[in-house]
Amino acid sequence: MTLGAGVRRARARRYLMCRPTYFDVRYAINPWMDPRxxxxxxxxxxxxxxxxxxxRDLGHTVELIDPLPSLPDMxxxxxxxxxxxxxxxGVRFRHPERSGEQEPYLRRLARxxxxxxYRPTLVNEGEGDFLPVGGMILAGTGFRSERAAHAEVARILCRPVHSLTLVDPRFYHLDTALCVFDDDLVAYLPAAFDxxxxGLIAALFPAAIRVSEADAVAFGLNAVSDGRHVVLAAAAEGFAAELRHRGFEPIGIEFDELRRGGGGIKCATLEIRS
Known part of the structure; x- marks a missing residue:
């Protein structure tokens, strides 16, 4: 049965973004990147x-951080x-190519x-691998963030952290393989996990949406939800149809140029949760 749109409630969010003024693919640190x-x-x-x-049209606040010419992935x-x-x-990147981003983001977040x-001591790659859901945090590992960093995040942010191991290098960050919609609903690509x-996702979220590989490869799961509207890659049409069935309002946009660097809509959006 299709849920009515009125069941879902949007909540105003605050996001941090960085204009891709100097975006380029100068190196390859994930399977999507090809400098050629x-x-x-x-x-x-x-x-x-x-x-x-x-x-902004949806009523959200967008903060900005200045891009730097030496940091194409910022x-x-x-x-x-x-x-x-x-x-x-803050973050500590696994690959040295991105380590220059750590201090600018730390300074901006301080404001x-x-x-x-707080400055981390272990490798963690921010919301790429750590997704808050209600009172908990889902944490990815396997390719980027260290599993030991999960305990550091739990201690500093005072939230229980549930670890999830990624196994497909195309989905190297948790936010490419799993999307959070509200406090008790997520969508994910089962094959991206061990x-x-x-088993843990199924236990925590019995109503979780299972997304097809085609929609996941289109970076459909790298989406942003405000509780009602879901901004996602336009090509993830099957996923969008399921979201409408669940009472959400999917908004598909073209974001494929940024996918050349291995990122999508969610990758470009850091939520500032008060």
Whole structure:
């Protein structure tokens, strides 16, 4: 039975974003990156501006961090930190190519997070691998964030953390394989997780949406929900249909140029949770 749209309630959010002024693919640190293929930076900026305007039209606040020419991946703001309850945790990247982003994001979060900012000691890649759901945090490992970092996140942010192991290198961050909609509903690609991870997701979220590989490869799961509207890749049509069935309002946009760097809509969006 299709849920009525009135069942879902949007909540105003606060996001941090970084314009892809210097976006490029200069190296390969995930399977999506190919430095031999030219990047259309103007197109990436136009798609990003569409996303920022959409967030504002939906009633959300968009904060900005200045892009730096030496950091082509800085547009992926979700990897820049994790903010829960006004408290921010910085990041420590696995690959040295992105380590220059750590300090700029730490400084920016220090101005945005009312509860202070904390520097991590272990490898964690922010909201790329740590997704708050209700009173808990789902944490990814396997390719980027260290499993030991999960305990550090739990201690600093004072939330229980549930570990999930990723097994498909195409879905190297948790936010490429799992999407959070509200306090008790997620969507995920089962094949992206090991047996224990699939079992844990099923136990925690019995009504979870299982997404097809085709929609996941289109970065459909790298989406942003405000509780009612879900902004997602336009190509993830099957996923969008299921969201409508569940009472959400999916909004598909083109964001494929940023996918050349291995990121999508959620990667470009860091939520500042007060």
């Amino acid at each position: 293929q030219p990047v259309n930076t103007d197109r990436a900026c136009a798609q990003w501006e569409t996303l920022r305007a959409l967030y 547009v992926y703001a979700a990897n820049g930190g994790l903010v829960v309850g006004g408290r921010a945790l 945005l997070a009312s509860g202070g900012v 047996d224990a991870g699939r």
